[in-house]
Amino acid sequence: MSDRTTHWDHVYATKGEAEVSWFQDSPAISLDMIRAANPDHRAAIIDIGGGASRLVDALLQDGYRDIAVLDLSANALDAAKKRLGRAASTIDWIVADATAWQPAKTYDVWHDRAAFHFLTDPGDRAAYVDRLRSAVAPGGHIIIATFAPDGPEKCSGLPVQRHDSASLAAELGPEFELVETRSETHHTPWHSTQAFQFSRFRRSR
Known part of the structure; x- marks a missing residue:
């Protein structure tokens, strides 16, 4: 386990969703820019460093269906899965470091808020x-x-x-x-x- 993974697993194990500085109840700019990039709801979208972000909820509500969320922290992704409930089964959850990950497919939209x-x-x-x-x-x-x-x-x-x-x-x-x-x-x-x-x-x- 890398130092980065250990750090972020600890953050998400010890803090609630709204107890981190980057929390957004509504990721409005991200959603607007994704819509502008590709309004086709069949578009493949990946959220890099998505963690427990609510962008995945907003994308599902908007009608997008080919969604992946990548994060270093399994704890962060588990928090998002728990929040989504049954809808979580429709998402491709990827526990990986974006600097070492080997993509298995290509995407129409790559989104990254505050990982890079x-x-x-x-x-x-x-x-x-x-x-x-x-x-x-x-x-x-x-x-x-x-x-x-x-x-x-x-x-x-x-x-x-x-x-x-x-x-x-x-x-x-x-x-x-x-x-x-x-x-x-x-x-x-x-x-x-x-x-x-x-x-x-x-x-x-």
Whole structure:
């Protein structure tokens, strides 16, 4: 078990769903950008670092049916499964590190809210992008949300690498074209604020 896995399993074993700073009752921007990327409800969507996020609930309610959620922490995914109940059986739950995972299929939409910014090592970021290239075919969309340049420098006790759309584009490479970017002021459960940016790219080749 990696240090990252141990860390996040501990977080989700000791804190409730709404006791973490990244909790969102309604993942509105993520859902809007996924709809814009591919409104076809047959689209294959993967949520990287999805944990116990409620995005999977929102996607099911919106009519999407080919959904995967990947996270380092089995505890996080178990929390989401428990919340969904019977509907959890329709989701592909993947316990894996996105920097080492071997995708078994390709996806139309790759979504990541607040996983990529924990990759402070350039080698980990390169490994992540290698997996992304294997998992998203030309024409597919990538949505990555991170702390913005004026956002926090740490989260859950860990350092983060803050980004804007330009630094993300440099990490992904020229075959990924920036389609849109949005700013968000995220309100944590204890009423502090965090600056996020969301960037959507389309793979051109």
